[in-house]
Amino acid sequence: xxxxxxxxxxxxxxxxxxxxxxxxxxxxxxxxxxxxxxxxxxxxxxxxxxxxxxxxxxxxxxxxxxxxxxxxxxxxxxxxxxxxxxxxxxxxxxxxxxxxxxxxxxxxxxxxxxxxxxxxxxxxxxxxxxxxxxxxxxxxxxxxxxxxxxxxxxxxxxxxxxxxxxxxxxxxxxxxxxxxxxxxxxxxxxxxxxxxxxxxxxxxxxxxxxxxxxxxxxxxxxxxxxxxxxxxxxxxxxxxxxxxxxxxxxxxxxxxxxxxxxxxxxxxxxxxxxxxxxxxxxxxxxxxxxxxxxxxxxxxxxxxxxxxxxxxxxxxxxxxxxxxxxxxxxxxxxxxxxxxxxxxxxxxxxxxxxxxxxxxxxxxxxxxxxxxxxxxxxxxxxxxxxxxxxxxxxxxxxxxxxxxxxxxx
Numbered sequence: 138x139x140x141x142x143x144x145x146x147x148x149x150x151x152x153x154x155x156x157x158x159x160x161x162x163x164x165x166x167x168x169x170x171x172x173x174x175x176x177x178x179x180x181x182x183x184x185x186x187x188x189x190x191x192x193x194x195x196x197x198x199x200x201x202x203x204x205x206x207x208x209x210x211x212x213x214x215x216x217x218x219x220x221x222x223x224x225x226x227x228x229x230x231x232x233x234x235x236x237x238x239x240x241x242x243x244x245x246x247x248x249x250x251x252x253x254x255x256x257x258x259x260x261x262x263x264x265x266x267x268x269x270x271x272x273x274x275x276x277x278x279x280x281x282x283x284x285x286x287x288x289x290x291x292x293x294x295x296x297x298x299x300x301x302x303x304x305x306x307x308x309x310x311x312x313x314x315x316x317x318x319x320x321x322x323x324x325x326x327x328x329x330x331x332x333x334x335x336x337x338x339x340x341x342x343x344x345x346x347x348x349x350x351x352x353x354x355x356x357x358x359x360x361x362x363x364x365x366x367x368x369x370x371x372x373x374x375x376x377x378x379x380x381x382x383x384x385x386x387x388x389x390x391x392x393x394x395x396x397x398x399x400x401x402x403x404x405x406x407x408x409x410x411x412x413x414x415x416x417x418x419x420x421x422x423x424x425x426x427x428x429x430x431x432x433x434x435x436x437x438x439x440x441x442x443x444x445x446x447x448x449x450x451x452x453x454x455x456x457x458x459x460x461x462x463x464x465x466x467x468x469x470x471x472x473x474x475x476x477x478x479x480x481x482x483x484x485x486x487x488x489x490x491x492x493x494x495x496x497x498x499x500x501x502x503x504x505x506x507x508x509x510x511x512x513x514x515x516x517x518x519x520x521x522x523x524x525x526x527x528x529x530x531x532x533x534x535x536x537x538x539x540x541x542x543x544x545x546x
Contacts, residue, residue, distance in 0.1 A: 142222060142285045142286075142540065142544075145192075145195035145196065145197050145222075146192075146195070146544055147191065152188065153545075155178065155180065155184075155188055156188055156192060156197075157541055157542075157544060158178055159174065159185075159188055159189065159192065159198075160192070160197060160198075160217070161541065162174060162177060163198065163216050163217050164217065164243070164537075165344060165367075167216060168214040168216030169215070169216070170212040170213065170214060170215075171185045171186050171189060171212065171213070171215070172212060174189070174215075193215070193218075196218045196220060196221040196222070197218055197222070198215050198216065198217060198218055199215070199216065199217070199218040199219075199220075201213075201214040201215065201216050202214060216242070217242040217243075218242075219241060219242040219244060220240075221241075221283060222240070222283070222285050223238050223239065223240055223241070223279045223283045223284050223285065224238070224239050224241075224284070224285055224286055224287070224288070224533045224534075224540070225237070225238055225239075225270070225274060225277075225284055225286075225287040225288070225323075225532075225536065226287075226288050226289075226290075226333075226528075226529040226530060226531065226532030226533035226534075226535075226536060227266075227270055227273075227287065227289040227290065227529065227532055228290045228330065228528030228531075228532055229254065229256045229290065229292070229330070229528075230356070230488070230525070231256075231357060231441070231442065231443075232253065232254065233250075233251050233252065233253065233254060234252040234253075234254035234256075234266075234269060235248075235249075235250045235251065235525070235528065235529045236248065236249045236250075236252065236269075236273045236529065237249075237526070237530065237532075237533055238277050238279055238284075238533070239533035239534070243340065243341070243534065243537075245530060246279065247278055247279065248529070250525070250529075252269065254269065258304075258305045258306065260308055262306075263306045263308070264320075266289070266317070267317060267320035270287065270289070270317075270325075274287075274321065274323065281323070284323050285323075285324075285536075285537075285540050286323065286324040286325065286536040286537070286539065286540040287321060287323050287324070287325040287326070288327075288328060288333065288531075288533060288539070289317060289326070289327050289328075289532060290327075290328060290329070290333045290528050290529075290531070290532050291304075291305055291306070291313070291327050291329065291330065292304060292305060292329075293305055293329075294329075294375070294376050295313070295329060295375055296371075296374055296376075297326065297327060297328040297329070297371060297375050297535075297539075298371065298375060299314075299375075300312030300313055300314025300315055300326070300327060301313060301314075302327060313327055314326055314327045324540065324543075326536055328369075328535050329360070329362075329375070329378065330360065331352065331354040331360030331362040331378050332369050332371070332531075333362070333527075333528055333531030333532050333534075333535055334352050334362055334486055334523075334527040334528050335350065335351075335352030335354075335362025335364055335369065335484075336362065336364065336534050336535055336538075337523060337526070337527050337529075337531025337533070337534050338350075338352055338484050338522065338527050338531070339352075339364045339367075340530075340534045341522070341523060341530060341534075342522045342523070343481075343482055343484070343519075346482055347480075347481025347482055348364070348365075348366050348481065349364060349366065349478065349479075349480045349481050349482075350363075350364040350480055350481060350482045350484060351363060351364075351471075351478060351480050351482070351483045351484070352364070352483075352484045352486055352521075352527075353467070353471060353483065353484070353485050353486070353487070354486055354487040355404070355405060355406065355467065355485060355487040355489040355496070356488045356489065357405065357406040357407050357442055357488070358381050358393075358405055358406070358407060359380055359400060359401035359405040359467075360379075360380060360381060360487075361377075361378040361380035361381075361474075362378055363377055363378055363478075369535070380470070380474070381399060381400050381401030381404075382396070382399045382401070383399065383400050383470075384396065384398050385398060385399070385400050385470065386398040386399075386400075386402060386403055388402060388403065390403075390411070393407075400466075403463070403466045404463055404467035404470060405463070406442040406445075406487075406488055406489055408463055408466075409442070409445055409460060409463050409489070410442055410445060412459045412463070413440070413445060413459055414436060416455055416459065417436060421455050422455065423448065423453055423455040423456065424448060424451070425440060425444060425448050425453065425456075428444075442488060443488070446488060446489065446491050446492055449492045449495050450491070450492060450495075457495055460492060460496055460499075461495070461498075461499045462499075464495075464496045464497070464500040464503065465499045465500070465502070465503045466503075467496075467500055468499060468500040468501065468502065468503025468504045468506075468507065469503050469507050471483060471485075471500070471504055471508075472503065472504045472506070472507035473507070473508075475504065475508045475509075475512055475516050476508055476509050476512055479512050479515060479516070480516055481515075481517065482516065482517045482518075482519060483516055483517070484519045484520070484521055485500065485518070485519070485521065486521030486523070486524070487521075490520050490521050490524070491524065497518075497520055500518075501518060504518065
């Protein structure tokens with residue numbers, strides 16, 4: 138663990154545990170008084186004052202001034218200090234890399250989005266990730282010395298507890314998280330992209346709307362991030378959330394996992410792209426056809442998911458029709474999740490959520506049709522607030538969470 142960050146706490150194990158609880162309280166509740174803090178932690182006000190004072194001295198907490206009240210004494214408010222401890226998040230989308238810096242209070246203070254980057258399962262790509270993240274850290278205004286930890290989102294199956302990745306960059310017996318930590322020179326954690334999106338969305342917008350949330354990540358593939366009792370749910374080996382690879386359809390469509398009939402073959406960006414090409418090959422018409430020269434290669438190799446999303450936003454009839462079918466299929470499967478989990482909130486994010494009501498209208502209708510009424514009424518259905526920032530902010534939030542959890546006496 139970053140020694141500078143650890144030294145801001147206390148080497149006494151009992152004191153450290155209390156201080157971690159205090160920081161966690163302020164992360165989830167914002168500034169508050171010593172009286173409230175002492176009641177929550179079941180410690181005396183003088184003890185709470187001692188710990189908070191020590192954390193203020195080391196720039197973990199700060200005094201926000203007196204709380205204005207109707208009468209009597211005005212207690213001081215304390216909260217997280219945003220000035221010295223920072224966390225980096227790294228996220229990937231097709232052809233792009235996104236980096237951001239977040240302060241201890243959870244505010245995004247610096248970013249570089251849409252950095253051109255070709256993500257591939259090669260040693261060269263892994264080396265490039267290390268170089269790009271190091272470059273970003275060295276150039277950020279907060280400075281390398283201010284960065285406590287880094288969170289990097291990786292596609293596929295991985296175990297965030299051990300740092301091993303099994304789908305990508307499984308080139309060594311050394312955990313990927315450790316390899317990246319050594320390469321970058323700062324403690325680095327890896328996690329699944331959908332789980333990071335879920336945590337970022339939850340911590341920034343839904344923290345006080347319930348403790349159980351599902352984040353449906355509808356991008357090229359289909360992922361699921363699960364928040365249970367306010368915490369990311371990893372599963373035994375870190376493999377939870379493989380929503381897109383549940384076998385549902387007898388469509389003989391081969392999924393990239395190697396199996397046929399997975400949910401994402403009918404309800405994902407991949408499905409939208411495939412269905413569009415099939416419709417065009419059968420004589421369908423689209424405004425997108427005006428933009429491409431078939432002499433340069435097959436249409437399916439030229440048209441991207443971003444093209445289809447943009448065409449939908451511009452009211453392309455064929456794209457809208459196909460997206461309605463994708464939304465209906467996705468709604469059926471989300472209805473099953475609602476019946477199974479009975480969550481407080483379901484958030485729909487990922488690239489396809491940028492189409493807004495074109496996706497959400499058929500999705501909502503399908504959920505109402507296929508979920509149990511009483512269960513459905515308990516669940517709020519929302520579209521992502523963070524949109525393209527969900528992954529990178531989730532990575533920052535997880536980097537902070539894991540850094541604090543990993544503090545040891």
